[in-house]
Amino acid sequence: xxxxxxxxxxxxxxxxxxxxxxxxxxxxxxxxxxxxxxxxxxxxxxxxxxxxxxxxxxxxxxxxxxxxxxxxxxxxxxxxxxxxxxxxxxxxxxxxxxxxxxxxxxxxxxxxxxxxxxxxxxxxxxxxxxxxxxxxxxxxxxxxxxxxxxxxxxxxxxxxxxxxxxxxxxxxxxxxxxxxxxxxxxxxxxxxxxxxxxxxxxxxxxxxxxxxxxxxxxxxxxxxxxxxxxxxxxxxxxxxxxxxxxxxxxxxxxxxxxxxxxxxxxxxxxxxxxxxxxxxxxxxxxxxxxxxxxxxxxxxxxxxxxxxxxxxxxxxxx
Amino acid sequence: xxxxxxxxxxxxxxxxxxxxxxxxxxxxxxxxxxxxxxxxxxxxxxxxxxxxxxxxxxxxxxxxxxxxxxxxxxxxxxxxxxxxxxxxxxxxxxxxxxxxxxxxxxxxxxxxxxxxxxxxxxxxxxxxxxxxxxxxxxxxxxxxxxxxxxxxxxxxxxxxxxxxxxxxxxxxxxxxxxxxxxxxxxxxxxxxxxxxxxxxxxxxxxxxxxxxxxxxxxxxxxxxxxxxxxxxxxxxxxxxxxxxxxxxxxxxxxxxxxxxxxxxxxxxxxxxxxxxxxxxx
Numbered sequence: 001x002x003x004x005x006x007x008x009x010x011x012x013x014x015x016x017x018x019x020x021x022x023x024x025x026x027x028x029x030x031x032x033x034x035x036x037x038x039x040x041x042x043x044x045x046x047x048x049x050x051x052x053x054x055x056x057x058x059x060x061x062x063x064x065x066x067x068x069x070x071x072x073x074x075x076x077x078x079x080x081x082x083x084x085x086x087x088x089x090x091x092x093x094x095x096x097x098x099x100x101x102x103x104x105x106x107x108x109x110x111x112x113x114x115x116x117x118x119x120x121x122x123x124x125x126x127x128x129x130x131x132x133x134x135x136x137x138x139x140x141x142x143x144x145x146x147x148x149x150x151x152x153x154x155x156x157x158x159x160x161x162x163x164x165x166x167x168x169x170x171x172x173x174x175x176x177x178x179x180x181x182x183x184x185x186x187x188x189x190x191x192x193x194x195x196x197x198x199x200x201x202x203x204x205x206x207x208x209x210x211x212x213x214x215x216x217x218x219x220x221x222x223x224x225x226x227x228x229x230x231x232x233x234x235x236x237x238x239x240x241x242x243x244x245x246x247x248x249x250x251x252x253x254x255x256x257x258x259x260x261x262x263x264x265x266x267x268x269x270x271x272x273x274x275x276x277x278x279x280x281x282x283x284x285x286x287x288x289x290x291x292x293x294x295x296x297x298x299x300x301x302x303x304x305x306x307x308x309x310x311x312x313x314x315x316x317x318x
Numbered sequence: 319x320x321x322x323x324x325x326x327x328x329x330x331x332x333x334x335x336x337x338x339x340x341x342x343x344x345x346x347x348x349x350x351x352x353x354x355x356x357x358x359x360x361x362x363x364x365x366x367x368x369x370x371x372x373x374x375x376x377x378x379x380x381x382x383x384x385x386x387x388x389x390x391x392x393x394x395x396x397x398x399x400x401x402x403x404x405x406x407x408x409x410x411x412x413x414x415x416x417x418x419x420x421x422x423x424x425x426x427x428x429x430x431x432x433x434x435x436x437x438x439x440x441x442x443x444x445x446x447x448x449x450x451x452x453x454x455x456x457x458x459x460x461x462x463x464x465x466x467x468x469x470x471x472x473x474x475x476x477x478x479x480x481x482x483x484x485x486x487x488x489x490x491x492x493x494x495x496x497x498x499x500x501x502x503x504x505x506x507x508x509x510x511x512x513x514x515x516x517x518x519x520x521x522x523x524x525x526x527x528x529x530x531x532x533x534x535x536x537x538x539x540x541x542x543x544x545x546x547x548x549x550x551x552x553x554x555x556x557x558x559x560x561x562x563x564x565x566x567x568x569x570x571x572x573x574x575x576x577x578x579x580x581x582x583x584x585x586x587x588x589x590x591x592x593x594x595x596x597x598x599x
Contacts, residue, residue: 066444
């Protein structure tokens with residue numbers, strides 16, 4: 001499968017996060033990074049080297065990480081709490097719920113190596129629950145950027161936010177998905193490709209697989225819309241409703257359990273609006289994943305150009 | 319701290335009044351954490367009347383001291399002390415735990431004077447570490463105080479935060495343990511042993527003081543001596559009595575969140591009135 005002309009492979013979103021945070025911190029002395037022995041996996045070594053006093057290390061202690069971050073934020077610091085998404089969103093869930101969200105402390109929770117980024121390290125290290133767990137918590141925005149542009153924008157936007165935000169991404173290089181006119185706003189999805197037959201509503205690192213599926217289907221004369229639903233909460237409801245009214249079927253795609261994530265959020269919107277279109281949630285099934293790299297796991301569960309095109313064709317034939 | 323503004327004798331009287339009031343509102347709400355509020359109210363009395371530079375006027379000043387109540391369930395003690403200090407009219411406590419009241423059964427920032435939402439245990443210390451770290455980074459002089467229950471110490475998050483506080487030499491942070499030896503199930507030493515507690519805190523790099531948590535003079539002296547050691551966070555083990563001041567509630571874990579019936583309430587009032595009369599004579 002060749003990628004469409006004009007799309008170039010960029011950096012890992014993780015690298016973009018690290019560069020963006022460092023430049024934010026150089027501009028504003030209130031910006032801090034808090035880590036739980038995660039400066040290496042968070043690519044924060046340049047931050048530590050340049051601004052050693054602005055990186056707070058708490059050791060392998062995620063509950064402490066989030067509580068300390070909330071305390072720092074309460075004094076006006078702009079705090080990025082950086083930890084693997086799996087541990088941040090499960091081990092420290094009560095701290096996120098109470099110390100950050102309920103107490104309205106605008107901590108920026110950065111879930112690195114999200115989804116199945118850790119691949120063959122296995123399910124202890126996979127974050128396939130985080131969107132569902134955090135969706136049920138009040139007063140938090142949940143963002144899964146798809147490419148370098150979305151990542152840089154999300155990290156910058158977070159600095160300005162007066163309420164809590166969780167941003168999750170992986171560590172593999174991502175293709176650039178957007179042109180120079182693109183505009184990123186938290187809570188507002190981005191149309192990566194227009195289409196009329198089927199809509200892929202995808203989030204995070206699955207978006208480019210949806211785009212590849214759309215380009216493959218074009219050869220069959222099928223027109224596919226691809227939406228980067230980078231903000232899972234608050235969901236861009238209007239974009240979901242338009243997809244149902246303007247295209248014939250919807251496939252949601254996420255690097256997350258099919259339980260409680262983007263797909264079920266979209267299904268809820270459609271059901272309550274009384275809209276019924278052929279609809280399929282593609283994600284990780286309710287089981288511990290097969291062993292493999294991120295890409296192998298994606299392919300195994302149909303989060304690939306071939307898998308998504310097959311799913312879309314099946315829906316259209318219903 | 320200025321002892322001349324309010325004498326020890328006046329503070330003792332105030333402690334009894336706080337006990338009368340917190341029991342009144344627990345009785346009205348038919349809910350509350352009676353035993354633990356009675357065990358920590360003398361500590362709150364000294365903090366708010368002698369130690370903290372926290373007032374309704376300066377509550378948004380970034381240089382105010384901070385008090386974080388990690389044992390959030392004893393909120394009734396905090397509410398009556400904050401009302402007394404003028405953070406809100408005491409009459410609002412008549413709505414405690416009522417439908418649509420802001421006065422929830424655990425602290426929330428919706429109430430003027432409360433720093434952080436607490437109630438789930440093992441959260442206040444990490445938050446306080448964050449605030450104290452910020453003060454150190456900024457070279458600010460304010461101090462951070464947090465009150466923990468002893469049963470709460472089984473939460474592992476506390477010990478994570480103790481490591482961090484010692485690592486960063488947070489001598490602007492003082493934690494106070496309301497050591498009443500009881501938790502909801504029974505004696506702390508029967509549920510999951512904590513002792514030797516002082517040794518554990520020392521081993522974690524804290525400077526430890528042990529006091530009688532109902533002795534106004536002792537509480538004042540120890541909290542006036544912060545930091546106990548330059549470069550070390552301070553830990554005060556305040557030995558207290560759960561249910562302190564009401565004979566039939568003292569040292570009985572059933573009063574953890576017990577609410578007195580009419581007869582018990584009348585007896586409690588009589589006992590506290592007698593203590594007041596004793597103070598006046």
